Amino acid sequence: MSVKLTFRQVGDVTVIDVAGRITLGEGSSALREALRDLVGKGQKKILLNLGEVTYIDSSGIGELVSGFTTVTNSGGQLKLLNLNKRVKDLLQITKLYTVFDVHDDEAGAIRSFA
């Protein structure tokens, strides 16, 4: 299974539920295009729900960094929700865990954008 992105609007926050694999190829490019599209439409508050991500490689990590930079440079905020152990471990060993604003609770994550 490659990646599947589902978009929800919660107040003024766009939540992207990401499921499957974020790897080199279709998975990472789909995420990149989705984030650029949202930024292009002026969306400033984006929450990536990674709870159903089964696998992420270095390309996928690169796309998270790229997305974070793209959104931040446009004056917006990109936050992460529901990291599983594998994704969390990878972000920790690459020292990126503290770069992102990471949440375990969706309601709390939504409130943090205010």
Add this chain to the structure above:
Amino acid sequence: MRDNATHSPEPMERLMDSTLESVDSAEELAVGMAERAGVDEDELMKIGMAVRESMVNAVVHGNRYNANKKVRFSVAANSEHFTVRIADEGEGFDYASLPDPLAPENLMRTSGRGIFLIKSLMDDFQVRQLDSGGTEVTLVKNLVSK
């Protein structure tokens, strides 16, 4: 580190095309063989990811998707080690000069973490420039606790 099934599977070698499909195939083959060698689930994930990163390096950075170039992929296991070798036909690279992805100035780069991850996930990682051209990497996972 290792389950009760301690029999060592037969070694395998494949000559693969320079495609992303080969990346998936190599990961699947390595994980399947590691499973038969009795490697536990957590270590299987690490081996799979390290093989994936190494294959991406060979296909994308080494052979540059060139249809005329192949990737030689081999796996072997004995009672102590699970070993994967991946060789491309590219122009090689200077392993010693790779930037540190953990350095503050590199932290927000969108690439350059692959080899760092491989080293973090495996017990040993070696890079060798081949006389025939190309690069061979060797990934080793210890099967017994030291």
